[in-house]
Amino acid sequence: MNGSRVLVLNSGSSSVKYQLLDMADGSRPASGIVERIGEGPVADHAAALKQVADELAAEGLGLDSPELAAVGHRVVHGGTRFTEPTLITDEVVGEIEKLIPLAPLHNPANVTGIKVARSLRPDLPQVAVFDTAFHSTIPEAAARYAIDVATADRWGVRRYGFHGTSHAYVSRATAELLGREPAEVNTIVLHLGNGASASAVRGGRCVETSMGLTPLEGLVMGTRSGDIDPAAIFHLSRVGGMSTDEIDTLLNKRSGLAGLCGDNDMREIGRRMGEGDRAAQLAFDIYVHRLRKYVGAYTAVLGRVDAVAFTAGVGENSPAVREAAMRGLGAFGIEVDGVRNALRSASARLISTEASRVAVAVVPTDEELEIASQTFDLVSA
Ligand code: ADP
Numbered sequence: 227m228n229g230s231r232v233l234v235l236n237s238g239s240s241s242v243k244y245q246l247l248d249m250a251d252g253s254r255p256a257s258g259i260v261e262r263i264g265e266g267p268v269a270d271h272a273a274a275l276k277q278v279a280d281e282l283a284a285e286g287l288g289l290d291s292p293e294l295a296a297v298g299h300r301v302v303h304g305g306t307r308f309t310e311p312t313l314i315t316d317e318v319v320g321e322i323e324k325l326i327p328l329a330p331l332h333n334p335a336n337v338t339g340i341k342v343a344r345s346l347r348p349d350l351p352q353v354a355v356f357d358t359a360f361h362s363t364i365p366e367a368a369a370r371y372a373i374d375v376a377t378a379d380r381w382g383v384r385r386y387g388f389h390g391t392s393h394a395y396v397s398r399a400t401a402e403l404l405g406r407e408p409a410e411v412n413t414i415v416l417h418l419g420n421g422a423s424a425s426a427v428r429g430g431r432c433v434e435t436s437m438g439l440t441p442l443e444g445l446v447m448g449t450r451s452g453d454i455d456p457a458a459i460f461h462l463s464r465v466g467g468m469s470t471d472e473i474d475t476l477l478n479k480r481s482g483l484a485g486l487c488g489d490n491d492m493r494e495i496g497r498r499m500g501e502g503d504r505a506a507q508l509a510f511d512i513y514v515h516r517l518r519k520y521v522g523a524y525t526a527v528l529g530r531v532d533a534v535a536f537t538a539g540v541g542e543n544s545p546a547v548r549e550a551a552m553r554g555l556g557a558f559g560i561e562v563d564g565v566r567n568a569l570r571s572a573s574a575r576l577i578s579t580e581a582s583r584v585a586v587a588v589v590p591t592d593e594e595l596e597i598a599s600q601t602f603d604l605v606s607a
Pocket of ligand 1: 543
């Protein structure tokens with residue numbers, strides 16, 4: 227292997243994001259996004275990938291460039307089969323396809339991205355990095371739902387967890403911020419983007435996370451409900467006459483902050499709260515209540531917590547959410563410093579008081595860097 231660059235591809239259901247990273251000097255020579263796949267000039271994922279290849283070639287950074295060492299693909303669901311970054315072969319593509327029933331919205335786009343990229347550069351090593359992989363260390367007691375074991379196993383019903391690349395990166399970066407080895411640090415990571423999830427990481431290994439079989443479980447999100455009594459689904463079906471697909475859409479797309487107040491963007495919710503909007507205030511209160519509940523639960527899971535780390539769009543940019551979510555947690559040794567919390571910065575930083583027993587941190591996530599590093603490590607091993 228000669229090159230030092232990794233092309234990271236994130237093929238979503240309606241967009242392809244790409245970033246070219248140079249692992250030798252840390253630079254990022256190119257990045258971009260092809261959106262609205264299927265809605266106009268970009269007919270499908272194959273066309274989107276070709277556009278990515280053309281955009282790169284136009285900048286002299288084409289897929290045929292000798293600098294390119296590998297392509298790293300984000301793959302959402304690895305099931306129980308994939309627990310590590312994996313060199314892609316025909317067999318691996320087939321296994322990822324077999325996981326489509328577990329992630330019908332995501333894995334098909336991921337697979338297409340892989341197939342097209344391989345057809346464009348068949349000789350180049352390509353690596354799949356799974357969103358579920360970091361959570362594969364979660365013990366059985368936390369990963370299993372308390373339902374009939376044979377049924378659960380037959381249909382693969384268990385906690386897989388998602389956003390793993392981010393939780394891995396942020397938990398490590400938090401240890402670094404504290405000047406300690408990841409193996410010595412217990413961290414609660416709160417990834418609060420449009421999707422949101424919490425994880426408990428003990429000494430660098432994930433032991434619990436809030437998303438489950440799918441990304442629907444856990445925290446209140448932009449448009450997803452998070453935790454709900456599963457019997458609400460039977461009720462909506464039997465009494466409300468809703469179909470399975472309608473309930474799926476309700477809980478994934480018309481719930482969370484959007485369902486509660488009509489807005490899923492925390493900036494807009496903050497603005498409305500400033501005007502005394504009660505629906506926006508209630509949505510915010512439900513959002514931070516759920517966060518506090520998870521921090522309490524994960525404190526009990528970990529026993530000793532060294533840090534709570536906020537990341538992703540809301541976690542990195544909303545002092546109001548951070549302050550409200552940590553309020554009243556003094557008994558857990560958690561104390562946020564108002565001045566530090568209000569400071570804007572793009573760097574990892576502490577927002578807890580000097581006296582706080584638990585470090586509270588804002589740690590910008592970098593999933594592309596994590597995917598590129600894992601890819602590069604694998605192909606240069
Ligand atoms: P995704 O899950 O799509 O990757 P991000 O991590 O980029 O999302 O987070 C997007 C969300 O971050 C937006 O919906 C918005 O609620 C929130 N956000 C972004 N900037 C700010 C800000 N300055 N203040 C509050 N919330 C913000």
